[in-house]
Amino acid sequence: MATQDLLWQVIPNPAAKTVKERTAILSSPELGFGKSFTDHMVDICWSEKGGWHRPRVQAYGPISLDPAAAVLHYAQEVFEGLKAYRHADGSIWTFRATANAARMQRSAKRLALPELPVEYFLDSLKQLIAVDGGWVPTADETSLYFRPFMFAKEAFLGVRSANKVNYYLIASPAGAYFSGGISPLSIWLSTTYTRAGHGGMGAAKTGGNYAASLVAQQEAYENGCQQVLFLDAQEGKYLEELGGMNLVLVTKDKRLITPDSDSILEGITLDSVLQLGRDRGYSIEQRRVSIDEWREGVESGEIVEAFACGTAAVIVPIDQIKAADFEIRMPEPEGERVALSLRQELTDIQYGRVADRHGWLQRLDA
Structure with a gap:
């Protein structure tokens, strides 16, 4: 299945932060790392029969899990980490995302999870930026940290690879890692x-x-x-x-x-x-x-x-x-x-x- 076969649905967050609220978060000296999150997240389903399907951008919020979800019992999950950077002209770029996508595939293979196509991985970044691009900060040494992750969502207690998996992408504005200068x-x-x-x-x-x-x-x-x-x-x-x-x-x-x-x-x-x-x-x-x-x-x-x-x-x-x-x-x-x-x-x-x-x-x- 090619990337164009994924028909994205965008469901706006009715409680999205206002520009003023977002600006206050991004300009806070306490911005730190992994503390605040953007208004939306990506969710793509996978099943043994249907493959990758139902891609959507939806409101950031809790994920509903059955108590028997395989990830809670057998830790079948993988994740990645990469950043988006605001350039001087206002454009938004990421760094070596294809390498992250390929590494996530290798991780997934080791954990007996389906391998998300590289094109889907890259498209998920673009889809999230299309609605949450305003969350990429502009100050020196700041960025928007992406956290793609995938886990076994099937409710089943047998020891085997899950037949139902979800891929998610969330993002968190990150302040300068060394606010007081780099210390060895x-x-x-x-x-x-x-x-x-x-x-x-x-x-x-x-x-x-x-x-x-x-x-x-x-x-x-x-x-x-x-x-x-x-x-x-x-x-x-x-x-x-x-x-x-x-x-x-x-x-x-x-x-x-x-x-x-x-x-x-x-x-x-x-x-x-x-x-x-x-x-x-x-x-x-x-x-x-x-x-x-x-x-x-x-x-x-x-x-x-x-x-x-x-x-x-x-x-x-x-x-x-x-x-x-x-x-x-x-x-x-x-x-x-x-x-x-x-x-x-x-x-x-x-x-x-x-x-x-x-x-x-x-x-x-x-």
Whole structure:
């Protein structure tokens, strides 16, 4: 079925915010991340017999679920995260949405869910922007965060993949992630918990992976750290990823090193950063990296910088790694941090301040 076969129905929200109310929300210093939501959401049904059908834009609000809905019992769900950016001329663009759509398909396949066609994913963004485009903020470093998600809605307690699924798209205006300036992170190295194992769901963007990280994240807070870093589940010595971000190490001989395994979520921000690194002449190494290699690399002066990257924060420098029995403290940079330079370049592309030489941007309001 081609995208044009989806006949969209738009049901306006009778309680939509007024322009004045919306402006007050968007200009609030407390805007933050994921606190406020637009007036509408997208809902597309899927069934084993009917495929994808009944696409609609409707009022944002509660979703009705049968108590026996499969997602509540077997966690059959996946989600994505991406942003819309307001450019200086008022136009609205998104960044590498096709990559998000493809990653959602991979996640869905791993969770035995139907794969939403890429065209439907992209069309859902445009349909929501057509009615809620006014929610894309204009201030520096602000954006509209999209949260597409899909889950098993069938009321059935047998252990099998569901025959009825729904795809939804909601959106939340997001303020500047670092309202007081970017501060390097302190990372807690978890040696008690693992995020995912070989052959598991680590490469899928599903809520269970995030649920598994929360107790370790609490441990990080208790030790004065903002984020947690996981090691591999088999040997307990190879770097995986943070609770919700990918990791990159920078060497003095212009290499960007990032951990690679089948239990790490493929980061779209990470992939973009690595491409920008290639453009600058950096060698890229995606491979297994041990915590000892990191520690010894800092001690020898070979590893000069480390940073985390993801959709929400984009790129954040890492200042130190704390573990139960040791600590890695990153050296003070001699000049501008590579992390911050890459972050500036990436956000300049996203906001249309520099040329998009890789064709990553897609306009949503045209």
